[in-house]
Amino acid sequence: MTCVALIGGTGLNSIDGIEALGTSLQTPYGLASAPLGTRRWAGHDVLFLARHGRPHQIAPHRINYRANLWLLQQQGADCVIATNAVGGITSHCAPGAIVLPDQLIDYSWGREHSYADEQQLRHVEFGVPYHAGLRATLMAAAEQLSMGLVTSGTYGCTQGPRLETAAEIDRMERDGCDLVGMTGMPEAGLARELDLPYVALCLVVNEAAGRGTGPIDEGEIGRVSRAGMGAIVKLLDGFFELLE
Ligand code: HPA
Numbered sequence: 022m023t024c025v026a027l028i029g030g031t032g033l034n035s036i037d038g039i040e041a042l043g044t045s046l047q048t049p050y051g052l053a054s055a056p057l058g059t060r061r062w063a064g065h066d067v068l069f070l071a072r073h074g075r076p077h078q079i080a081p082h083r084i085n086y087r088a089n090l091w092l093l094q095q096q097g098a099d100c101v102i103a104t105n106a107v108g109g110i111t112s113h114c115a116p117g118a119i120v121l122p123d124q125l126i127d128y129s130w131g132r133e134h135s136y137a138d139e140q141q142l143r144h145v146e147f148g149v150p151y152h153a154g155l156r157a158t159l160m161a162a163a164e165q166l167s168m169g170l171v172t173s174g175t176y177g178c179t180q181g182p183r184l185e186t187a188a189e190i191d192r193m194e195r196d197g198c199d200l201v202g203m204t205g206m207p208e209a210g211l212a213r214e215l216d217l218p219y220v221a222l223c224l225v226v227n228e229a230a231g232r233g234t235g236p237i238d239e240g241e242i243g244r245v246s247r248a249g250m251g252a253i254v255k256l257l258d259g260f261f262e263l264l265e
Contacts, residue, residue, distance in 0.1 A: 023264055024066040026098035026217075028089065030204060031106035032224065032246030033253065034071045036060070042068070044096060049139070050087040054079055057096060063261035068098055072204060081181040081203035087133050090211045100155060100218040102260075103209075104253055105176075106246050107202040108229035108237070110190055113171055114199050116245050118225045119252060121159055122176040125150050125221075126196055127206040129180045134207030136214050145213045152218035159222065162259030168252065174199035176221060178206040187231025201229050222256070224249040 029036065039058035046053045058069040070089055073079045093101065109115055137143070156172075163170035177198035179185055185193075185201060193201060200223055212219035226245045227237050 022065055023099050024068065024097045025062075025261075025264070026068045026070065026093040026101045027257070028101060028103040028208070029069060029071050030104045031073065031077065032226070032250040033104045034073070034075055034077050036069055036254065039069050042096065046088075046092070048088040048091045048095070050091055050133070051085050053088040053092045054084060057092065063258070063264070065261050065264055066097070068093055068096055082129070082132060084204065085133070086208045086211055087136060090208065090215055090217065094215050094217055098217065100152065101212050101220070102155065102257070103205075103219065103221045104250075105202045105204055105221055105223045106226045106242070107176065107200040107223045108184070108227050109199070109225040110177075110194050110201055110229045110232065111174075111199040114174060114225050116225050116227055117249055118171050119169070119249065119256065120171040120174050120200060120223045120225060121151075121156055122174045122200060122221055122223060123149075123151055123156070124175040125205055125209060126175060126177045126193075126198055127210075128193075129178050129203070129206050131180075132207050134210060136211065143214065145210075147210060147213055150209050150213070151220045155218055155220035158263050159220065159256065159260050162256055162263050165263070166255065166259045168256060170256070176200045176202060176205045176223065179203055184237055185230045190229045190231050200225065222253060224253060
């Protein structure tokens with residue numbers, strides 16, 4: 022049995038069947054985003070954390086990523102599946118697509134991004150930021166469910182909370198980014214510092230700046246994310262059925 026931490030991003034602020042765990046939000050790094058929830062899922066323990074708080078109100082640059090991951094590990098998480106709503110940059114990442122990125126570039130700044138101040142300094146290996154085994158199980162689940170899943174892509178993490186300019190997105194595409202979001206880092210790097218296998222499951226909710234026909238519409242983002250998160254939960258069902 023594996024205990025899986027699920028970090029819910031925009032559009033996935035709660036999950037059916039979750040019960041409050043009743044533990045404190047306080048950590049040596051300050052307060053985590055929200056009280057943890059828990060449920061059994063196909064024989065596995067799941068811990069759930071709403072990344073932006075409940076209600077959804079913590080901006081990406083204000084999220085206490087260190088506290089969130091520390092708390093999840095302290096409560097027994099063996100690995101992390103993070104969900105992210107993202108903008109699509111390249112054509113295979115259109116709104117509605119579910120993407121398992123395999124690489125990332127960090128453009129964020131000024132966030133508490135390491136445990137190194139409090140722990141012994143380690144230059145953690147991060148050449149492959151997302152866990153191959155978790156990715157493989159998610160891919161197998163998608164195949165079994167005959168669900169479309171884009172199985173590679175580079176996630177670019179911007180600072181937010183504003184959206185990007187079209188020129189910023191052009192630069193990101195030249196850099197090799199397929200997706201743009203605001204919360205992928207330092208979360209993935211901190212998970213690596215804690216030796217927690219980590220994977221990001223991204224739902225494309227809009228075309229990135231300059232890629233669509235007009236301005237990015239927040240209402241449309243909400244609609245796509247509500248519809249798409251249903252598919253993500255279905256994929257998670259398949260994942261937990263396959264997980265050893
Ligand atoms: N840019 C950055 N973050 C996002 C976007 C975007 O277009 N859409 C959803 N999260």
